[in-house]
Amino acid sequence: MKKTILAFSRVSPSMLEPYADKYDIVIMSPELGDMDAQFEAALPRAHGLIGGNRRLGEVELASATNLEIISSISVGYDNYDLSYLNSRGIMLTNTPDVLNETTADLAFALILATARRIPELDAWTKDGNWTKTIDASHFGCDVHGKTLGIIGLGKIGEAIARRGRFGFGMDILYSGKTRKPKLEQELGARFVTQETLLGESDFVCPVVPLTPNTRNLISNSELAQMKPEGILINVSRGQVVDEEALIKALEAKAIRAAGLDVYVKEPLPDSRLFKLKNVVTVPHIGSATNETRNAMAQRALENLLMGLEGQWPRDLVNSQALRQ
Structure with missing residues (x-):
């Protein structure tokens, strides 16, 4: 059975296309309607999340029973409840240095x-x-x-x-x-x-x-x-x-x-x-260039795939999660 990747922001379909044979891939888009509704509908079957700018903790992830890893396309990770992720053994990665x-x-x-x-x-x-x-x-x-x-x-x-x-x-x-x-x-x-x-x-x-x-x-x-x-x-x-x-x-x-x-x-x-x-x-544009955002997304994707394939991700934030 394929694992499911839920891309909730900042990842282009073309970047995930090469992995469609190995994973079920859900890519959220404003064109498909309410983004929160899309997230909640796909979350229960997601093994990996990739994206940025979404607050995720116990309430938001209550239905994510299969979740193994969140790959954040960001350096900061204050949007995530680390204690909760650690308690569930959910890995969190970020994208340092790229930006x-x-x-x-x-x-x-x-x-x-x-x-x-x-x-x-x-x-x-x-x-x-x-x-x-x-x-x-x-x-x-x-x-x-x-x-x-x-x-x-x-x-x-x-x-x-x-x-x-x-x-x-x-x-x-x-x-x-x-x-x-x-x-x-x-x-x-x-x-x-x-x-x-x-x-x-x-x-x-x-x-x-x-x-x-x-x-x-x-x-x-x-x-x-x-x-x-x-x-x-x-x-x-x-x-x-x-x-x-x-x-x-x-x-x-x-x-x-x-x-x-x-x-x-x-x-x-x-x-x-x-x-x-x-x-x-200016509206939070620190990393907002085409070159840097693409590099961040690529780094996040590498982290995600490593985690889903049982490897230690390059940019793992919470090694405590693997000790649960």
Whole structure:
């Protein structure tokens, strides 16, 4: 009897086609009607799930009696109830490393866009306001030669730091649990306390996973420690930053600006953030390029097939599940 794969998002039919002889494959699609209904109908017979952006825990997986593995097309896995998956022996995999460079590209795009006020001045120009030479009220700030502070110098943080150091001659500060002597030597990076990083950095980038310890990592007190001309960039998880505290800081111009790819609530059709000129907002596009999303889907598919074939997946998040 064939095992069943349920693809609930981010996987093209052509990618799964070669495996149709070995597996029963169900591919959800908006064209087939309500996505939740499709998921619930196929779930009881699914042995493997592949996709992203769906919260899965005890309630959502109650009928998934055959489930062996969830292959998430993402790096973060805070959407999944690990304790529950472990208790049932369900493997969870993710797609680390594939999106490091692309996400770092976006972080730097937000750094440049906020510093030079690109979206604001683009809209101002297109609205017909450029009738004379601009004055200081339209000036931005330099990026080159400034100080870039990275909270959590993991793979993505390192990629951002490289762009800053070698592309823009920036001084690099970092904080976190682990010191990185090799990167300190290569990047001229300085390991400091988070308080020092906030106070000395022109650009502050938290690049950490969402955990109980990192939720609201940047809140009122941390924003108050930043320079008045400091800029906050968030490409990690929305909940890492206290959104209400950030809005108040931006409204009061306690910091210069913010560049955001992630939010407490997603999707976000309306927000007070959207009314502020000193914030650049994009809709969680950190990995959203054709090349990277295809690479992520391929990596996730490899993980899925390894798990279904009784092998240890390359990117297994919860080895505890195999000990049940």
